[in-house]
Amino acid sequence: MLSTEGVSASQMLDLGEHLAVAGKIGDANLILDALKQNDEGSREQILLAGIIAVAQGNLSLAEAGFRTLLLRDPHDTRVRLELARVLFLLHRYAAADYHFRLSAARSPTSVQHNISLFRRAIQAQRTWRVSVEGGIAPDTNVNSAGRDRIVDLFGLPFNVDNDAREKSGVGVFANADVELRLRRSEAVGLSIRAFGNAREYRRSAFNDEVAGIEIGPQFRFGNAQVIVAGTGLFRWYGREIYSRALGAALRVELPISAQWQVDLKPQFRSVNYLQNPSQNGPFMSLNGQISRSLGSHALGQIDFLASRQSARAPGYAYREAGLGVSAFAELGNGITVGGSIEAARTVFDAPLFGFAKTRRDWRAATTISVLNRNWILLGFSPVARLSFARSKSTISFFEYRRTRLELALQRPF
Template sequence: MTIMSISNLRKSCATFAVVVLTSVGTLGGTAPVAIAATTSKGAVEIEVAFDYAMAALQAGQPRVAIPVLQSILAEDPKLTRVRLELARAYFMAEQWARSREEFFRVLSGDLPEPVRKTVLAFIRQIDARRGFDWDLSIGLTSAGNKRRYNTERLKTNPLYYGGLPYVDYDRPVENVPALTLSGRMSLRRQLDGLSSENTSVVGFMSLGLNAVEAQRRSYDTQQVISQLGLRLLSRKTTISVGPIAKAQWEAGRHVEDRFGLQVGFERRSLAGGSAYGELNYLIVDNTIGVRPNDPTDYDARDGESLTGTVGYRRSVGGRALIGSDFTYERRDFDRSVVGIEGFHAYKLRVYATIDVSDGWTLSPSLHVRHKDAWGVTPVFANNPDETAFGGSLRVERSDIFLPGGYTPYAQLDFERNRSGIEAFSYETLGFQIGVERRF
């Protein structure tokens, strides 16, 4: 089966509706919609709103239907049939990430197998989409020296540090207002010559930007990420491979480039499970020296980075996602950086996204990370290995829409890092509010 064009993808929405109509029951028109089990006033209002949203979809107006469907789910997030139509509305509006997420969530709902197979087909078509698309989120946050260190005094081995038993730091905690921006644009094209009946191949290229513009220029940061490559797709599997490049600026100064290869995969099931993974190998070119007054030291942070992630996530009850993943990172420095030649890092994360009542969506996450340094020089009096515990909570209001199709969100982040060296032990607390584009 070859991948359809965007226009044909839109036409396939009608086919999807027919499958749902046949398998689940009438979703629109003059026949009543059995969304609720009661005939209360609230149930009647839901029926009327749903019929209105379906009429908008049939008229090719998904941006009219999306807020209505979201408001229904705000009343009852368990309505699987409403979430199906929301996923289809996002699909028609070309909001691919939102559509994919809603389609994946609904797999754990009460659906007959033909509908599940159709949902998987839509996820595949989203991954194989052609043309140009973009996404954007803007928020208010704080920037600065957020780490609260246990001490500003670093104990050293006086035999290897000029006879001094310690070195004093000056790292005051400072937070200033900042604007954060995250955006991404992508272009994809199917490669018919490489595709077959069961496997499709899509070429892609993308450009992403993550930026923080702070009240003080010294805290400004910008990161640009560019990718291109191939995406191989079957009904249940997506594999991507290609080069990746990253460039970083701090305080208006170009500080680092990373370039290399990225490989990713996802394997999906009819029941709403997904195994996924990613592998990155990058060459690091850094322009910041460990000793700023030493011009020969500016290649000290150059080296190599290898990062791999494997994980599993699952849709639950047609309204939530839960998952866990494990990440390994190896970093090699060309020269000893602040007394180490490299490190291994291990991170275990558990996370969830849950639609609760009244239009609230909660996304909690917890993690534990350990960093094991090697090539440690005798400059340190203690072991610089680190163990960190932390988490985040993101809160979205999915039934409030601002001009331009944006919805509000807030996020809280915390981490406590413990090192064998007290001067490297710290905790951080961050908060962010903003808006995210939905359609």
């Protein structure tokens, strides 16, 4: 039997890791047995068991052990790095990138350099990405409408139709985003992305569905990845086609460092509104995200938006600018808590037909979310989101308040 008198658990872990990496699995297992005798279920024992499992090629067993330790302590950078490496070896690149980014915040410079190399390899090797979510959503204002009973048109008061006023309800929703990247060489590939979302209610007049596709070549320039895509976007409202748009988009993904990343997406679309051709016109926008790891268990992000919608009728043409800040943190026991706040300003070119004023809106929203990765049902984890939105306008008819609760299952990392 191996004598461990006077040897700390940390020293035993280091020795066991050295033996496992050197291929001396039998000797490493002796160290593991000694750790079990001293304190079975300890961090060092589970961590060494995972390291030995990796050396033996049992990556699923190693992943389970590392995740168990992160449930106990999401601040454990060493364990998170080991999990990220296992996920990389399993070709689960999105999950690996997530954990590498969190690990970078509290890692020394040499480790951050290695993390950057892993993230660059992930960018080059990742061939697919899938995000799926669905659930139910009680909502105080399913049609984002106001409460006014009277609206002034042409200087005269008119009654507002009941369906054009605020309606509450409980709906079901689903979101999906799938991307396939086919590599033609180290620097060139093809990106195919399909996405969509649906909001369904008992009264189908308020159903809202969106489906889109983006296809185009993908290029790598050092750490940067650029996709030039043709796009199609279609929307249905109340079970009828509402709009369709064709255009082009440029997607830029730029990891600045192991901790920082910038994503940009300028795009152009020609939009046709099937039920109101006066809204038809070109749409241009720039979306951006700047994100950073805030620690070994948290990420923060700034989102910004600038857009321009032209239209045949100037009353439907507008400019919009928005800014949002969000963050989330893993708290332990599989619980992740997130929050966001955003604001946007929309200014229309001219008064809508019948209105005396030009519409100018302010919108603000905040969301709080809780995800439990410890509860898994058929590969999905439960998430709850509570959001509040408020719109103010120079025309009271367009003002609204909205509170929405989403109870969903989503595919975890």
